[in-house]
Amino acid sequence: MKFVKTVSSIAKTGLIVALSATILNLTGIAKAGEDVTPYYPLKKPKYSEWSFSGPFGKWDIGQLQRGLKIYTQSCAACHSLDLVPFRSLYELGYSEEQVKAFAAEYEVTDGPNAEGEMFERPATPADRFPNPYANSVEAALANNGAVPPDFSLLAKARAPKRGFPNFVFDVFTLYAENGPDYIYSLLTGYSEAPQGKELSEGTYYNPYFAGGSAPAMAPPLSDDLIDYDDGTPQTVDQYAKDISAFLMWTAEPVLVERKQLGFKVMLFLIIFAVLLYFTKRQVFASLKD
Amino acid sequence: MSGGHSKYVPVNGVMKWLDARLPLPRLVYDSFVAYPVPRNLNNWYTFGAILSMFLILQLVTGIVLAMHYVASTAEAFNSVESIMRDVNYGWLLRRLHANGASFFFFAVYIHIFRGMYYGSYKAPREVLWILGVFIFIVMMATAFMGYVLPWGQMSFWAATVITGLFTAIPLIGEPLQTWLLGGFSVGDPTLNRFFSLHYLLPFMLVGLVILHVWALHVVGQSNPTGVEVKDMKKETVPFTPYATIKDLFAVVLFFTLFAYFVFYLPDYLGHPDNYIKANPFVTPAKIVPEWYFLPFYAMLRAVDFDIIIPFTSIVLINAKLGGVIAMFGSLVVLLFLPWLDYGKTRSGNYRPMFRQFFWIFVIVTILLGYIGALPAEGINVLIAQILTAAYFAHFLIVLPLLSKYEKTKPVPLSIADAILESTARAKTGGTP
Numbered sequence: 003m004k005f006v007k008t009v010s011s012i013a014k015t016g017l018i019v020a021l022s023a024t025i026l027n028l029t030g031i032a033k034a035g036e037d038v039t040p041y042y043p044l045k046k047p048k049y050s051e052w053s054f055s056g057p058f059g060k061w062d063i064g065q066l067q068r069g070l071k072i073y074t075q076s077c078a079a080c081h082s083l084d085l086v087p088f089r090s091l092y093e094l095g096y097s098e099e100q101v102k103a104f105a106a107e108y109e110v111t112d113g114p115n116a117e118g119e120m121f122e123r124p125a126t127p128a129d130r131f132p133n134p135y136a137n138s139v140e141a142a143l144a145n146n147g148a149v150p151p152d153f154s155l156l157a158k159a160r161a162p163k164r165g166f167p168n169f170v171f172d173v174f175t176l177y178a179e180n181g182p183d184y185i186y187s188l189l190t191g192y193s194e195a196p197q198g199k200e201l202s203e204g205t206y207y208n209p210y211f212a213g214g215s216a217p218a219m220a221p222p223l224s225d226d227l228i229d230y231d232d233g234t235p236q237t238v239d240q241y242a243k244d245i246s247a248f249l250m251w252t253a254e255p256v257l258v259e260r261k262q263l264g265f266k267v268m269l270f271l272i273i274f275a276v277l278l279y280f281t282k283r284q285v286f287a288s289l290k291d
Numbered sequence: 292m293s294g295g296h297s298k299y300v301p302v303n304g305v306m307k308w309l310d311a312r313l314p315l316p317r318l319v320y321d322s323f324v325a326y327p328v329p330r331n332l333n334n335w336y337t338f339g340a341i342l343s344m345f346l347i348l349q350l351v352t353g354i355v356l357a358m359h360y361v362a363s364t365a366e367a368f369n370s371v372e373s374i375m376r377d378v379n380y381g382w383l384l385r386r387l388h389a390n391g392a393s394f395f396f397f398a399v400y401i402h403i404f405r406g407m408y409y410g411s412y413k414a415p416r417e418v419l420w421i422l423g424v425f426i427f428i429v430m431m432a433t434a435f436m437g438y439v440l441p442w443g444q445m446s447f448w449a450a451t452v453i454t455g456l457f458t459a460i461p462l463i464g465e466p467l468q469t470w471l472l473g474g475f476s477v478g479d480p481t482l483n484r485f486f487s488l489h490y491l492l493p494f495m496l497v498g499l500v501i502l503h504v505w506a507l508h509v510v511g512q513s514n515p516t517g518v519e520v521k522d523m524k525k526e527t528v529p530f531t532p533y534a535t536i537k538d539l540f541a542v543v544l545f546f547t548l549f550a551y552f553v554f555y556l557p558d559y560l561g562h563p564d565n566y567i568k569a570n571p572f573v574t575p576a577k578i579v580p581e582w583y584f585l586p587f588y589a590m591l592r593a594v595d596f597d598i599i600i601p602f603t604s605i606v607l608i609n610a611k612l613g614g615v616i617a618m619f620g621s622l623v624v625l626l627f628l629p630w631l632d633y634g635k636t637r638s639g640n641y642r643p644m645f646r647q648f649f650w651i652f653v654i655v656t657i658l659l660g661y662i663g664a665l666p667a668e669g670i671n672v673l674i675a676q677i678l679t680a681a682y683f684a685h686f687l688i689v690l691p692l693l694s695k696y697e698k699t700k701p702v703p704l705s706i707a708d709a710i711l712e713s714t715a716r717a718k719t720g721g722t723p
């Protein structure tokens with residue numbers, strides 16, 4: 003018995019050591035040394051207010067329309083939007099004529115025709131946004147070797163690690179806007195490189211970038227770059243918010259529908275559970291004598 | 292607890308006719324209506340029912356997904372996205388299936404820990420336990436291959452890393468890996484066979500689950516006291532309505548939690564990189580498996596040293612093979628649990644020392660999962676090594692020693708006694 007006790011106390015000590023080491027490690031205290039590989043992004047994304055956050059979140063249609071405008075007038079020069087067909091713009095409150103006219107401004111390749119040749123024609127709502135580059139090699143050549151990522155899923159494909167204990171709280175606060183927060187922070191986060199920091203040719207210092215310390219994208223936004231016709235301020239900050247919201251929509255067009263259905267399902271399950279609870283009590287009451 | 296005579300009485304002529312030719316209604320009646328269960332089961336015993344529901348959910352959502360999914364490296368990613376965007380309620384199907392896998396594992400972990408705490412693996416339930424371990428292993432294989440199907444960055448790189456483990460096997464490793472992949476790297480042939488197997492394995496799971504439940508119904512359910520049923524009349528209740536309503540309630544509660552994630556946090560348990568199409572030329576900054584594999588991944592990476600023959604420099608087992616052995620060993624050791632922990636007393640309730648070690652083991656497993664998610668560098672490696680040692684020590688050292696030396700508390704004479712005692716305690720307001 004004594005032997006077992008000793009083993010037990012050794013095991014417990016070991017556990018406590020491992021536990022505290024893990025905690026130290028998580029909180030980064032043990033990482034004071036400089037030799038550890040730097041963890042990108044250097045700065046965590048800033049928190050923003052989003053109309054679509056929380057269980058009852060809704061799209062701000064005006065904001066999405068402004069985002070579309072920024073995309074088409076600025077980002078579309080480099081970034082593709084492969085998975086989004088023009089027809090989905092109906093969801094942004096546009097009429098059939100508007101979507102048709104919008105699509106017709108783009109040329110897409112079709113064919114082959116009866117002569118066996120490919121031809122260009124105006125896009126229809128069934129088509130997708132055409133790609134600015136013929137292929138990724140061309141895209142990389144035009145952008146200092148970096149391929150501008152496709153925008154269709156970007157807001158879900160960028161979600162810097164939340165770390166302990168944030169990821170625990172997120173379950174209760176329903177924080178799921180990591181992606182748009184990241185894009186917003188990146189677009190508003192360009193700054194002077196710190197003293198002594200060498201940047202390679204064609205990169206721009208941005209501590210919010212997840213792929214290093216300086217993306218190969220020049221700051222794409224500047225004040226008054228795009229004309230808004232609804233009186234919204236034409237600032238980098240506002241632009242960044244609008245395009246980030248738009249990218250959340252392209253990444254998860256069903257977001258609002260999902261949350262609305264979720265509410266009904268949760269309500270049903272909870273009421274059902276309560277009814278079952280009382281039924282169960284009733285059934286088991288017959289056992290107690 | 293079966294073996295008793297069937298009390299099934301067909302309710303009408305059709306059932307009577309069928310029963311005389313194929314006693315299926317009788318089987319169902321005996322297994323899920325009249326089947327006697329101990330009356331002192333607590334809610335930890337509802338996870339079997341929860342798991343059955345999740346198996347059905349995965350099958351149903353999976354079969355519909357497969358109608359729209361295209362297993363080719365060029366199309367897979369886009370076909371999944373078209374399920375998300377264009378198929379009616381496709382987004383729901385996929386969210387249910389992807390998060391369903393996570394909750395399936397969550398439930399199976401609780402189910403396994405329940406079994407460990409109450410000594411459910413001890414005689415005469417060894418076969419029942421071993422079938423359970425097989426189910427767990429097949430589930431892991433299924434989930435691993437399923438995760439490759441959407442063909443995101445993590446899909447591709449997880450497949451590359453895990454199939455790369457086969458190269459650790461001496462001599463035949465490399466050719467074996469090539470044969471498994473259908474090529475020199477993960478590609479179209481790999482994706483196609485993974486899809487085929489991902490479709491097949493769940494049905495093998497169904498088979499294993501049937502055996503598991505059969506074995507359960509032969510030996511009967513254990514219960515928190517660990518004492519076998521002695522008096523059928525006093526100590527058991529019929530499955531329906533008692534277990535049915537209790538299980539249903541638990542299933543609905545668990546599904547509420549599940550729905551919370553599906554509808555409000557659908558990407559919480561996933562990895563953002565899997566929203567990037569697989570690219571063999573770009574390695575992600577960090578390759579991490581799904582959360583439910585993390586403890587095993589941690590053990591895989593914990594072995595970063597070669598094992599050499601003492602006093603020589605001959606490498607007996609290189610680090611890679613050592614890691615693979617540790618990872619698979621951590622599963623294989625579960626198969627031997629009934630013989631490693633051979634003490635007579637079943638339930639942790641009457642084993643004070645065992646109980647402490649049990650909770651240490653639970654914490655060790657959780658910490659292993661934690662370390663598995665961190666980069667394998669610096670102090671992390673050492674922590675992982677300590678925890679891996681603790682994991683194996685629990686099975687190979689602690690449990691055999693406890694079986695031999697532990698002074699257990701007296702177990703109640705019967706379930707009926709235990710129930711009487713606890714109601715008496717509750718009435719006098721004493722602490723349990």
Ligand code: HEM
Nearest residue numbers: 349350353354356357360389392434437438440441490493
């Ligand atoms: C034991 C039960 C099962 C488990 C644990 C499981 C697990 C998984 C996992 C983890 C994924 C990746 C999810 C994602 O990230 O998108 C997946 C995908 C998939 N599974 Fe299953 N699965 C099971 C049963 C089935 C069955 C029975 C089928 C149909 C025959 C099926 C068909 C599919 C298909 C087509 C995909 C790709 C679509 C997608 O990624 O959503 N699964 N599965």
